Amino acid sequence: MEINVNGGARHCDAPATSMAAYVLRNDLGLAGVRLGCGEGHCGACTVLVDGRPATTCDMPLSALEGRQVTTPEGVGAGGQLHPVQAALLEHQAGQCGFCLSGILMTAVALVDGERPPSEQEVRAALDRHLCRCGSQHRILQAVLAAVRKVHPA
Incomplete structure (x- = not known):
């Protein structure tokens, strides 16, 4: 099976019923x-599937076929940090960092949307x-700062 990950086609030999998160992490x-x-x-395990956040630990690999998948490694262009990445660093929002990959992906989808999300959104x-x-609080402040940067009032 081939899936489009971070802008390029990647071949996967794993069974179509394999956990997508496992294949992305371990096989790719x-x-x-x-x-x-x-x-x-x-x-x-959140990634973007066709631009929308999706958890991949409860998704079979077959669900990614024909879709555009973006993982944390695919965020940012040409070595430039995405505004969310820059804000997370600026606000020192990560502690252990385990949850931050999934949070990054959800925040990128929010910030890259057509309209600025409200604080409640x-x-x-x-x-x-x-986040254990x-x-x-720092994560929220960082994401809101990225929203303000991308969608100035």
Whole structure:
């Protein structure tokens, strides 16, 4: 099976029923896709599928066929940080960093949207991600700063 990951076609020999997160991480070497709960609840395995956040630990590999998949490794262009990446660094939002890959992907989808999300929309989108370190406040502030940078009033 071939899937389009981070702008390029990648061949996968794994069975179509394999866990997409496992194949992305272990077979394709995309370590930014983290395995957390294995049930789609913690958000660590979130990637963008056709521009929308999707958990991949509860998704078969076959669900990615014919779709555009972006992992954390595919965020940012030409060595430039995406505004969300820059804001996360600026606000020192990561502590252990385990949850940050999935949060990054959800935040990128929000920030890259046609209109600026409200603070409530950002909170609701990030609420699906489990951060055990207690960095949620800094993460929220970083994402809101990225929204303001990309969508100035």
